Amino acid sequence: MATMRSEFPNVPTTGRALPSFLIVGWRWISRNPAVAITPILLPFIFLYFLSLISPPSLLPLEIVGAMLFTMQNIGSWVLGDSAFWRIECSLQDMFVASPLSRIRYLFGIAFSNLIAMLPALAILTILLAWVGGRQGNPLTPFAFLVLVACLAVMWVLFSSVGIGISSRIRTQREIWPIGNLTFTILGMLSPLYYPLSALPPLWQDAARFLPTTYAALLVQGALGITPASPDQMVLYAVLLVACAAVGLVITLRLYRWGEA
Amino acid sequence: MRTSEPTTPTRAFRGLGAFLWTEALVQAHESLAMATSMLVQAVLLVFVWILAPSLIGVALVGAILYSTFTMGQRVLNEAAYLRIDHKANDLYLAGPMAPEAYFLGMAGGTLLVYLAPVIVLGILAAVVLNLTLAQGLLIFALAATVWLFSASVGYVFSTFFRDNRAIWAYSSLFFNVFGVLPPVFYPYKLFPAALHPVALLMPPSAAAGLVQAALGVTYLSPAELALAVGGLIVETTTVFLFAIYWARRTVRGS
Numbered sequence: 001m002a003t004m005r006s007e008f009p010n011v012p013t014t015g016r017a018l019p020s021f022l023i024v025g026w027r028w029i030s031r032n033p034a035v036a037i038t039p040i041l042l043p044f045i046f047l048y049f050l051s052l053i054s055p056p057s058l059l060p061l062e063i064v065g066a067m068l069f070t071m072q073n074i075g076s077w078v079l080g081d082s083a084f085w086r087i088e089c090s091l092q093d094m095f096v097a098s099p100l101s102r103i104r105y106l107f108g109i110a111f112s113n114l115i116a117m118l119p120a121l122a123i124l125t126i127l128l129a130w131v132g133g134r135q136g137n138p139l140t141p142f143a144f145l146v147l148v149a150c151l152a153v154m155w156v157l158f159s160s161v162g163i164g165i166s167s168r169i170r171t172q173r174e175i176w177p178i179g180n181l182t183f184t185i186l187g188m189l190s191p192l193y194y195p196l197s198a199l200p201p202l203w204q205d206a207a208r209f210l211p212t213t214y215a216a217l218l219v220q221g222a223l224g225i226t227p228a229s230p231d232q233m234v235l236y237a238v239l240l241v242a243c244a245a246v247g248l249v250i251t252l253r254l255y256r257w258g259e260a
Numbered sequence: 261m262r263t264s265e266p267t268t269p270t271r272a273f274r275g276l277g278a279f280l281w282t283e284a285l286v287q288a289h290e291s292l293a294m295a296t297s298m299l300v301q302a303v304l305l306v307f308v309w310i311l312a313p314s315l316i317g318v319a320l321v322g323a324i325l326y327s328t329f330t331m332g333q334r335v336l337n338e339a340a341y342l343r344i345d346h347k348a349n350d351l352y353l354a355g356p357m358a359p360e361a362y363f364l365g366m367a368g369g370t371l372l373v374y375l376a377p378v379i380v381l382g383i384l385a386a387v388v389l390n391l392t393l394a395q396g397l398l399i400f401a402l403a404a405t406v407w408l409f410s411a412s413v414g415y416v417f418s419t420f421f422r423d424n425r426a427i428w429a430y431s432s433l434f435f436n437v438f439g440v441l442p443p444v445f446y447p448y449k450l451f452p453a454a455l456h457p458v459a460l461l462m463p464p465s466a467a468a469g470l471v472q473a474a475l476g477v478t479y480l481s482p483a484e485l486a487l488a489v490g491g492l493i494v495e496t497t498t499v500f501l502f503a504i505y506w507a508r509r510t511v512r513g514s
Contacts, residue, residue, distance in 0.1 A: 034433055037429075042432065049304065049446070050307060053311055088424075173290070188303055
């Protein structure tokens, strides 16, 4: 039997998963403009609301919160896409039968959804640099690196949370509520839009179990919004990586691939 | 082979009670969706509670109005889901049920099931704001008007979708732009004065403005009061009548 390699010797068989998912992500937003606009506008709607009710000095913190929340919400999108493709389109069987591994599939969907979120993140970064600069919290190269690193950890972690949960969903009706409920509650428990110290003590204790808390504290520390010593910064980074590692192990155990 | 004569609805709203109850039973099984229905309100109330506790009363009233407003989103999702995924609307509407009964039954069934958390919000608002009976009745009447408006909009919008996957993006945008940006969860004085007429023409913020004025939180001039009341009545009546017309027309079209 002729294999694909023998029939099409010049077609590369590796390194095509991410570009393919990039095209999927781009096609999705280019065909549905609201899909591109909604994730950009929603954080701004919340930011606008927060800017009205909170002191102006908290605005840089809230912008950082909006960026981390946006990145965390990619998990909800990954959940939606992978569940929709599996349940509605029965596409996952095709992926399982192909040489694509489940981790590549995870990164592929995460990557395609990152495309839709990039405009929102770019605008929020510019806004952070502008507002932070005016309020004495400049976006230095160090702060920018910390921000990008934290966003990257959030992206990997919550994308895997999304795909892990999606593989257990049985009907299409469950997709939207489960995604919304999971990621909104996780986002609200962490001090993304308010300082950790503003929360009631019990809530603060609960928040310390969540990786997003340490991502927020790290970026807030790097920007000088919430003062943190170098030792504290290292501790936050270690706790972020540790929480993320634990989260990844749990979600990858939850994640069903071929046997689903 | 003889077939029975097609049954055409002879009476307006025929089958409303039966479909309302059917829809209420269907919705009552959607515990996850019910929990999700209060997410945005809960988030905004948490924001206010932590960052501006003095505004919690206004925010609670806003949450009541926003909750009835987002019931339109439930109607949109349900109508689109039944039509696109289950193709059940053809089945329902091939029977003797009137098209407007299908729309209103769906909206009413959704309202019945999603009302419980709104009542909890109402009790909280009554305790926090020490509401009088008149203020309570005003909130009830305005919430009912906002519900009728959004249910009608939700049903009409649902008929434009061809793909379930695109719904959430458009509906989130619509319901958040009209429900969160204008002064629904916060007092009018925090909203740019030049844009007050715009906010008073949007049903959720018009209702919120009227409640805030009744509570003494916001001052609305007689012209602004007339704009809010007139806008709310005209918009709701127009959209509701259009939804009934549209429900009948889309059935004939199919």
